[in-house]
Amino acid sequence: KTSFVGQEIFYYPKTESTNLIAKNMAMDGAKEGTVVTAEEQTKGRGRLDRNWLSPAYKNILMSILFRPEVQPSQVFSLTMLTSLAVVKAIKTITTLNALIKWPNDIYIGSKKIGGILTEFSAEQDRVNFVIVGVGLNVNFDPSIYPEIKDTATSLSKVLGKEVSRIALLQSILEEIEKGYNLFKKGRVTQIRSEWNTHSLITGKTVRITSFGITEEGVAESVDEDGCLILLDYKGKRKRIFSGDVSLKIDVNHITK
Amino acid sequence: KTSFVGQEIFYYPKTESTNLIAKNMAMDGAKEGTVVTAEEQTKGRGRLDRNWLSPAYKNILMSILFRPEVQPSQVFSLTMLTSLAVVKAIKTITTLNALIKWPNDIYIGSKKIGGILTEFSAEQDRVNFVIVGVGLNVNFDPSIYPEIKDTATSLSKVLGKEVSRIALLQSILEEIEKGYNLFKKGRVTQIRSEWNTHSLITGKTVRITSFGITEEGVAESVDEDGCLILLDYKGKRKRIFSGDVSLKIDVNHITK
Numbered sequence: 018k019t020s021f022v023g024q025e026i027f028y029y030p031k032t033e034s035t036n037l038i039a040k041n042m043a044m045d046g047a048k049e050g051t052v053v054t055a056e057e058q059t060k061g062r063g064r065l066d067r068n069w070l071s072p073a074y075k076n077i078l079m080s081i082l083f084r085p086e087v088q089p090s091q092v093f094s095l096t097m098l099t100s101l102a103v104v105k106a107i108k109t110i111t112t113l114n115a116l117i118k119w120p121n122d123i124y125i126g127s128k129k130i131g132g133i134l135t136e137f138s139a140e141q142d143r144v145n146f147v148i149v150g151v152g153l154n155v156n157f158d159p160s161i162y163p164e165i166k167d168t169a170t171s172l173s174k175v176l177g178k179e180v181s182r183i184a185l186l187q188s189i190l191e192e193i194e195k196g197y198n199l200f201k202k203g204r205v206t207q208i209r210s211e212w213n214t215h216s217l218i219t220g221k222t223v224r225i226t227s228f229g230i231t232e233e234g235v236a237e238s239v240d241e242d243g244c245l246i247l248l249d250y251k252g253k254r255k256r257i258f259s260g261d262v263s264l265k266i267d268v269n270h271i272t273k
Numbered sequence: 274k275t276s277f278v279g280q281e282i283f284y285y286p287k288t289e290s291t292n293l294i295a296k297n298m299a300m301d302g303a304k305e306g307t308v309v310t311a312e313e314q315t316k317g318r319g320r321l322d323r324n325w326l327s328p329a330y331k332n333i334l335m336s337i338l339f340r341p342e343v344q345p346s347q348v349f350s351l352t353m354l355t356s357l358a359v360v361k362a363i364k365t366i367t368t369l370n371a372l373i374k375w376p377n378d379i380y381i382g383s384k385k386i387g388g389i390l391t392e393f394s395a396e397q398d399r400v401n402f403v404i405v406g407v408g409l410n411v412n413f414d415p416s417i418y419p420e421i422k423d424t425a426t427s428l429s430k431v432l433g434k435e436v437s438r439i440a441l442l443q444s445i446l447e448e449i450e451k452g453y454n455l456f457k458k459g460r461v462t463q464i465r466s467e468w469n470t471h472s473l474i475t476g477k478t479v480r481i482t483s484f485g486i487t488e489e490g491v492a493e494s495v496d497e498d499g500c501l502i503l504l505d506y507k508g509k510r511k512r513i514f515s516g517d518v519s520l521k522i523d524v525n526h527i528t529k
Contacts, residue, residue, distance in 0.1 A: 089345045138394050258398050
């Protein structure tokens with residue numbers, strides 16, 4: 018049901034990391050839309066080299082190769098459209114409402130169910146390729162892992178039943194293709210505004226810790242470069258790069 | 274005479290492209306400062322996939338691996354410090370005054386003698402590695418190549434005698450290390466202001482063609498993101514991304 022995303026899917030029972038495989042394929046000339054999936058990763062990673070825990074045959078682990086004709090500053094749109102695609106596909110397949118926690122996580126309620134890892138290769142003024150990796154907890158039971166049991170969940174855990182990974186993967190790829198077609202038509206504003214309506218933190222009070230300095234304020238929106246616009250208590254707006262922050266969402270605001 | 278740049282030099286009589294080799298080494302974990310040199314490239318490239326012509330055993334072809342802790346928008350500083358290093362080394366070894374033509378070319382007079390090709394691998398908010406490639410015409414006679422004889426020159430052609438490639442390479446690596454140490458100390462403003470004093474186009478009238486649209490104005494400076502600040506005839510300042518432009522320098526201004 019897609020015309021280019023996932024027309025070529027490389028499947029690995031076990032591999033180091035789907036992003037790494039996809040990067041190597043990209044360097045060897047693989048086509049836009051190539052998808053790499055695995056059941057298990059020996060070096061699964063999240064953003065900033067954090068470990069990505071995912072037991073075999075339970076979840077979705079995949080990477081998609083894009084070759085957009087854009088500048089490095091425009092790459093965040095691909096993270097946006099992919100996270101949006103994941104949220105929409107979850108809605109379609111399970112009816113659950115997932116939300117996106119800027120910059121790259123997928124949440125249900127106050128728990129994480131997935132993440133996006135975007136990596137790219139570029140020259141000063143143009144991108145060669147972008148790899149967008151998706152890790153999504155589907156039929157996984159995080160409660161048996163002490164290090165994540167309080168912070169992570171999965172679709173099956175929330176639903177109380179297993180979810181078809183194939184149907185979900187198919188739906189995600191379809192949504193990504195739709196989003197990428199919008200992106201190629203330059204309709205980035207549409208993607209961004211839709212992303213903002215699915216944002217976990219928009220309008221909420223957040224605490225941001227960056228190099229030991231903590232800032233608080235209301236998360237207003239995310240701009241076209243992927244920066245968070247934070248309105249602090251003095252009414253001053255700040256533009257925050259994702260790399261600088263960890264978000265501490267005020268639980269009182271989330272749950273109300 | 275360097276402490277990390279070029280402590281490991283990989284030398285190839287013939288290879289596809291030093292940037293490609295360096296990228297592969299970087300993905301396999303090679304150390305910052307690793308240098309790849311070749312006598313001949315089968316797939317030598319300039320910016321935007323343009324061909325890079327260089328006969329064997331005549332010129333300098335090399336790539337340096339950096340692992341700076343920066344965001345993608347800061348990568349242009351490495352192109353700046355490398356082009357500055359090349360210009361300074363040329364001055365030291367030959368006494369010739371080379372200039373930098375934004376964004377990435379080295380000129381003597383109105384002819385090109387070299388170029389920089391910066392490529393990098395990144396996540397949204399941090400750089401994994403940067404490869405800076407340098408191609409420099411040293412003892413090459415471009416007059417025998419019809420496609421470049423009117424636009425390119427070399428150090429030996431300007432001087433009327435051959436230049437030691439080893440001495441020049443050594444000097445470039447030393448200057449790169451000095452510049453990179455400044456960069457790591459955050460002294461980007463110093464690098465940029467020095468770069469601007471060695472700029473071929475600063476203060477000159479330039480014509481910029483981008484997607485078929487031509488703009489003219491005075492090149493004022495290059496900002497910290499590597500954008501050219503152009504003052505047009507209406508007194509309006511424009512910020513131009515390198516990817517969008519080709520420069521047509523007004524010959525009357527250059528030669529005066």
